Amino acid sequence: MNAEIIRRYGESRLPRYTSYPTAPRFSPSIGAGTYRDWLATVPKSDPVSLYLHVPFCRSLCWYCGCHTTITQKDAPILDYLTVLKQEIRLVAKAIGQRQDVSDIHFGGGTPTIMTPEEFLDLTATLAAAFGIGGATEFAVEIDPRTLTVEMSEALGEAGITRASLGVQSFDPKVQKAINRIQSADQTETALSNLRKAGARSVNFDLIYGLPHQNVDSAIETARVASAMRPERFAVFGYAHVPAFKKHQRLIDTAALGDAHERHAQAEAIATTLCEAGYRRIGLDHFALPEDQLSIAADRQALHRNFQGYTTDTASTLIGFGSSAIGRLAEGYAQNDVAIGRYASLISSGELATSKGYRLTQEDRVRAWIIERLMCNFQVDFSAMPDGFELPDESFGKANLPLKTLLEEGIVSWRGDMLSVDTKHRFLVRTVASCFDAYLGETGRTHATAA
Structure with a gap:
């Protein structure tokens, strides 16, 4: 394994992408x-x-x-x-x-x-x-x-x-x-x-x-x-x-x-x-x-x-329960993290949702791409669900972070298929992050990529 690849990408902090956003x-x-x-x-x-x-x-x-x-x-x-x-x-x-x-x-x-x-x-x-x-x-x-x-x-x-x-x-x-x-x-x-x-x-x-x-x-x-x-x-x-x-x-x-x-x-x-x-x-x-x-x-x-x-x-x-997250067709909903506030809301007869996220169509497209990468180490863009379209060039080969990964051999792109190289699969979160429109917008610290 290329030590420089591990140093450069393995120490970056990225989401685990158990959800998107x-x-x-x-x-x-x-x-x-x-x-x-x-x-x-x-x-x-x-x-x-x-x-x-x-x-x-x-x-x-x-x-x-x-x-x-x-x-x-x-x-x-x-x-x-x-x-x-x-x-x-x-x-x-x-x-x-x-x-x-x-x-x-x-x-x-x-x-x-x-x-x-x-x-x-x-x-x-x-x-x-x-x-x-x-x-x-x-x-x-x-x-x-x-x-x-x-x-x-x-x-x-x-x-x-x-x-x-x-x-x-x-x-x-x-x-x-x-x-x-x-x-x-x-x-x-x-x-x-x-x-x-x-x-x-x-x-x-x-x-x-x-x-x-x-x-x-x-x-x-x-x-x-x-x-x-x-x-x-x-x-x-x-x-x-x-x-x-x-x-x-x-x-x-x-x-x-x-x-x-x-x-x-x-x-x-x-x-x-x-x-x-x-x-x-x-x-x-x-x-x-x-x-x-x-x-x-x-x-x-x-x-x-x-x-x-x-x-x-x-x-x-x-x-x-407190801090629990739900996922529905419209988006995500999370209960209050603090047990006391969660209990107070529920005891009063109200749901305990304290924050969440309403999905856009672009979010759904990006989520589908990221999930396929995380699960299959590849994504076939020709198999995207009906109604899913690439909204702009940032999804394609003009995506600069992705272009760098292509040049370094971490991923390959043949026809409509984007694939993570077998020996670089431990960097799949790095590849997925190329399709994350919000990465870096918050101060939250994530786990290292490797």
Whole structure:
């Protein structure tokens, strides 16, 4: 790999493009009234996807970039769940019809921080408000350190089909440096209990670029984790943004690797997983050949949303909970990040939307291009959906950032097909950014490109 390419592009900070436009473009001009209007237009015939954010953890992981609150008490969690159930009913009423659900995803925080009884009560509220059936995919993010047998059984009773376990690294030195001590045995026990509960597909999250992490420890973590045979892996680069996440100041920046080291760790993990029988999916996911993610990749039917690469085809995503983001045909709507303000709004009978974004037709075109690049590493401009047109020359070969990538061999353009060179796929976010009309307009810091 060209060291100069890694230095020049690998250290740039770019969005992960789980949405377009990205969240820093959201504006307070989109509020509860607009969101309520958008909900009323959701087509009855289209199943929706639901995301529920549970923003609580028992301890703070210093690398974390999520919206979460640390609590040792149960009262704040119980209060929050009461409000969350109220929001579910408010949104269902705003839609005005019993909407079928294709996918449910619980994220956080630690969604399994609640008791089994509370979890089943929450899912019963969902089932009373929406059409949830045997075909609904049901996924939950899980901290293996706190998952009990009883909670695993409750997940099974609720109908869990997929689970995502946070692993990050099994290296004790790295774990101490990020304040997350987790053994391989804890992880394997959680995996076993989830299998018994009915989870058909389990994902492990791994992270590279952590403090004191090196190629050897990254390989060893990938080796131990792959031996447990989860169906999927998501492998993310640590985003060190202490100006945005102040607790990351607890991490020793001198112990963080540079762009070359990060790239070496990422490729070492990828090689280890591929040698173990996993297929590389998109930028940062891996899956066994028989997993639905692999099948979707073969069919070029992958999609990308706030949870990363997905087989979820729903055009409407409804977000519940503080900071949760919804995506509808008209645009994005995000709930208030502050738990107190979120709870106050919902308790008063109002939706908690604090900001969002109304999509233009140009946004939709750019979003389609970016998603195809992120999922397929290529985009066929002749296959653009009806009504999508390139509005100006900035989309084409006159695009100066793209022209530079063409000249350096990072991408190629043959006929209507723009493709990312195989050995430069780790720079796909750099390629996607060429079609981002808003990049650089905000002060938000993103993750490095490599």
